[in-house]
Amino acid sequence: MTGRDGIEALIAETALGNADAFSTLYDKTSSKLFGVCLSVLGHRGESEEVLQEVFISVWQNAGRYAVTGHSPMTWLITIARNRAIDRLRARKSRPAVSVELPEMPDKAPTPEGVAIARSEAARIQHCFEQLEQVSAAAVRGAYLEGQSYKELAARFNVPLNTMRTWLRRSLLALRECLNP
Amino acid sequence: MSDTTDIPEDDITLAAEYALGLLEPDEASHFAERLRNEPQLRAHLENWESSFAELTQDIAPVKPRARVKKALRRRLFGQAAKPRRGRAFWGFAAGLATALVVLMLLPMERIPPTIAPLVTEIAAEDGAFVLRAGWHPDTGQVIVQRIAGSIPSDRARELWLIAEGAPAPVSLGLLERAETTELVVPQALHGQIAGATLAVSDEPPGGSLTGAPTGDVLAVGQVPQS
Numbered sequence: 001m002t003g004r005d006g007i008e009a010l011i012a013e014t015a016l017g018n019a020d021a022f023s024t025l026y027d028k029t030s031s032k033l034f035g036v037c038l039s040v041l042g043h044r045g046e047s048e049e050v051l052q053e054v055f056i057s058v059w060q061n062a063g064r065y066a067v068t069g070h071s072p073m074t075w076l077i078t079i080a081r082n083r084a085i086d087r088l089r090a091r092k093s094r095p096a097v098s099v100e101l102p103e104m105p106d107k108a109p110t111p112e113g114v115a116i117a118r119s120e121a122a123r124i125q126h127c128f129e130q131l132e133q134v135s136a137a138a139v140r141g142a143y144l145e146g147q148s149y150k151e152l153a154a155r156f157n158v159p160l161n162t163m164r165t166w167l168r169r170s171l172l173a174l175r176e177c178l179n180p
Numbered sequence: 181m182s183d184t185t186d187i188p189e190d191d192i193t194l195a196a197e198y199a200l201g202l203l204e205p206d207e208a209s210h211f212a213e214r215l216r217n218e219p220q221l222r223a224h225l226e227n228w229e230s231s232f233a234e235l236t237q238d239i240a241p242v243k244p245r246a247r248v249k250k251a252l253r254r255r256l257f258g259q260a261a262k263p264r265r266g267r268a269f270w271g272f273a274a275g276l277a278t279a280l281v282v283l284m285l286l287p288m289e290r291i292p293p294t295i296a297p298l299v300t301e302i303a304a305e306d307g308a309f310v311l312r313a314g315w316h317p318d319t320g321q322v323i324v325q326r327i328a329g330s331i332p333s334d335r336a337r338e339l340w341l342i343a344e345g346a347p348a349p350v351s352l353g354l355l356e357r358a359e360t361t362e363l364v365v366p367q368a369l370h371g372q373i374a375g376a377t378l379a380v381s382d383e384p385p386g387g388s389l390t391g392a393p394t395g396d397v398l399a400v401g402q403v404p405q406s
Contacts, residue, residue, distance in 0.1 A: 015377075015400070016342075016377075016379065016397055016400060017346075017349060017377060017379070019256075019257065023249075026249060026252070030243075030244055030248075030249070031241035031242060031243045031244070032236075032239075032241040034241070034242050034243070034244040034248075035236075035239045035240050035241045035242045036239055038242055039236075039239045047244075048244060048245065048247075048248045051244055051248055052251060052255065055252055056252070056255065056256065059344075060344060060375070063377065063400065063402055068226055069223065069226045069227075070226060070229070070230060071230070073233070074229065074230045074233045077233045077236050078233055081233070081236065085201055121234055121237060124231050125234065127231075128234070128235070139200065139232075139235070140235060142200040142201060142202055143200055143201075143232050143235050144235060144236075146201060148202065149202055167197075168193040168197075171193045171196040171197075172192060172193060174196075174231075175192050175196070178227070178231055
């Protein structure tokens with residue numbers, strides 16, 4: 001299993017153009033990132049395309065990792081989630097042409113080797129659990145499904161401004177919990 | 181965690197909304213612009229990104245098909261199934277033991293494309309060795325200025341181009357002992373410089389004999405896209 005230091009070293013090597021390290025980085029992290037893409041897109045073909053784009057971005061931008069404050073998996077997951085959401089939104093704005101059946105991954109805990117640091121994860125989970133049901137669902141809806149304020153307001157049957165106010169208040173409370 | 185005391189409340193929620201993708205396009209552009217100049221705002225964004233990434237905790241890994249990696253290799257490294265390995269690709273086993281490298285810096289200047297040179301800083305982690313390199317497409321030259329550090333009398337410094345999608349680094353030539361080096365770049369490489377990585381390696385006098393870096397990689401920088 002490769003811990004955080006291992007992944008970090010692979011990213012550093014990748015930044016120097018080491019294709020072997022990049023290949024290993026792919027082998028160790030692509031399953032988690034593919035799971036994220038599938039979860040967002042529900043469509044294997046599109047997820048495979050997005051996964052490629054994610055790793056092309058990793059190859060080109062590995063040098064930028066060091067200047068972020070991120071843990072390596074957070075950095076990778078953020079790239080994957082953002083790309084997948086962009087693709088999802090692009091799909092929403094054009095008529096569906098594909099008939100491929102969606103594949104939804106099962107919900108299961110991640111292997112130790114690629115999990116975000118355990119104690120920090122527990123704290124973050126705890127803080128999310130403190131959120132009101134609607135706000136927690138709204139944050140998930142935005143992060144994992146790319147829902148807009150407009151869609152969230154419709155989903156919870158409230159005016160747009162109410163949705164904004166609720167969510168912003170909850171985000172401040174979440175922040176208080178995360179950084180007391 | 182980072183110091184958060186002085187951030188106005190609006191910026192905290194704004195950073196979260198940006199991370200969640202809830203901002204309108206013009207609001208998002210404005211925020212992105214601010215990120216360039218406000219490191220504390222960037223720290224807040226990264227805190228949110230880190231917290232939100234936790235929402236993927238329960239998403240099970242799913243192994244992608246082998247064809248995905250093959251397609252990725254083709255796109256990045258061309259027709260070869262695997263990148264060339266026979267020749268100690270980076271000499272990295274020896275090179276990185278000393279790990280003086282630091283990665284990529286933001287472009288020195290944001291200037292419009294076409295006429296002005298693309299400038300980047302290439303630096304070592306401890307700042308002991310710093311260069312400024314400019315790509316001049318009109319004359320086909322990379323002009324390198326040594327800003328800090330020196331070249332030992334018994335060694336050479338070689339500049340390498342690692343273009344996007346290239347299977348191996350390509351030598352652009354040796355750095356002069358003088359402060360400024362003018363390197364003429366072969367026509368075939370002109371299209372590959374923008375967005376590429378530049379690196380400096382430690383070599384014997386006269387440069388690498390193998391066509392690939394043999395010594396430590398001392399410093400790295402990235403040429404802006406435009």
